[in-house]
Amino acid sequence: DMKVTQMPRYLIKRMGENVLxxxxxDMSHETMYWYRQDPGLGLQLIYISYDVDSNSxxxxxxxxxxxxxxxxxxxxxxxxxxxxxxxxxxxxxxxxYFGPGTRxxxx
Amino acid sequence: QQKVQQSPxxxxxxxxxxxxxxxxxxxxxxxxxAWYRQHSGKAPKAxxxxxxxxxxxxxxxxxxxxxxxxxxxxxxxxxQPSDSALYLCAVSxxxxxxxxxxxxxxxxxxxxx
Numbered sequence: 001d002m003k004v005t006q007m008p009r010y011l012i013k014r015m016g017e018n019v020l021x022x023x024x025x026d027m028s029h030e031t032m033y034w035y036r037q038d039p040g041l042g043l044q045l046i047y048i049s050y051d052v053d054s055n056s057x058x059x060x061x062x063x064x065x066x067x068x069x070x071x072x073x074x075x076x077x078x079x080x081x082x083x084x085x086x087x088x089x090x091x092x093x094x095x096x097y098f099g100p101g102t103r104x105x106x107x
Numbered sequence: 108q109q110k111v112q113q114s115p116x117x118x119x120x121x122x123x124x125x126x127x128x129x130x131x132x133x134x135x136x137x138x139x140x141a142w143y144r145q146h147s148g149k150a151p152k153a154x155x156x157x158x159x160x161x162x163x164x165x166x167x168x169x170x171x172x173x174x175x176x177x178x179x180x181x182x183x184x185x186x187q188p189s190d191s192a193l194y195l196c197a198v199s200x201x202x203x204x205x206x207x208x209x210x211x212x213x214x215x216x217x218x219x220x
Contacts, residue, residue: 042111042195042212043151058207090150096208098150 003027004099006091012105019078021102023091031094032074033058034066036087037101043090049074081106109134111198113211121219126183128214130196133177137200140172141208142181145193154194155181186218 005024013019025032034046045058049068063085067075078085086106091099110133120126128142141156155170157163157179162171167186172179183190193215197208 040116040212042210043197044210045207048207095153098152100150 004091004093004097006089006099006102008102009100010103012107013081014107015083016080017106019081019085019104019106021076021078021089021091021104023074023076023099025072025074025091025093027093028071029093030071032068033092033096034064034074034076035090035092035098036060037090038087046076046089083107109137109198109200109209111196111209111211113194113196113214115214116212117215117217119217119219120186122186122188124186124218126186126190126216126218128181128183128194128196128216129178130180130198130211131178132198132209134198134200135174135177137174137198139199139208140170140179141197141199142168142170143195143197143210145195145213147192151195183216186216188218188220191216191218 003026007022030051032049035043037043044060046064047058047066049055052068055066065077083106089102112131114129142154143151144154145151157170157172160172160174167184169182193213195213196211199208
């Protein structure tokens with residue numbers, strides 16, 4: 001069975017701190033995605049990665065950056081986190097098949 | 108840019124009822140239409156998808172697509188309490204980019220025993 005993993009599952013940070021969310025997949029998919037989900041807004045696409053070091057902005061990239069140095073790993077980075085970045089973040093592979101999510105709270 | 112809207116926002120039905128969920132989209136060039144189900148605290152999971160006009164049935168679930176009306180729907184026959192979840196519709200089109208799905212904001216379904 002295809003598997004998408006995310007770490008950590010829960011994270012609490014203070015405003016201004018840096019945040020690293022990690023995602024892994026075991027099927028060597030070239031394409032990977034980061035979404036965030038907020039009540040009443042559905043799933044919003046933050047970034048797409050088409051392969052190692054080949055990343056593209058999604059619909060809401062502001063305040064985020066990504067890193068993909070190995071095909072199986074895709075990281076989402078928040079430099080100086082803001083309170084409005086409190087959300088649930090999902091990584092996904094084509095299908096899309098979603099990871100279990102990371103619930104991030106920025107205080 | 109593609110806009111995807113769902114109705115109703117929330118729905119409560121008794122066990123055994125027929126449930127109908129709606130999704131409208133704005134891009135007439137859209138090519139792929141899907142429904143996802145998300146139980147509380149879990150990741151969304153694909154439920155059904157369709158590419159061309161018409162209906163597709165899988166068990167108690169039927170998806171209906173009318174591209175001319177920019178509308179597709181999900182019907183759940185004999186709704187069960189285990190069907191209680193957030194239902195998300197999603198649409199993909201050339202304007203969305205490669206395999207980029209645009210999601211609606213969801214319908215929260217509660218099936219009362």
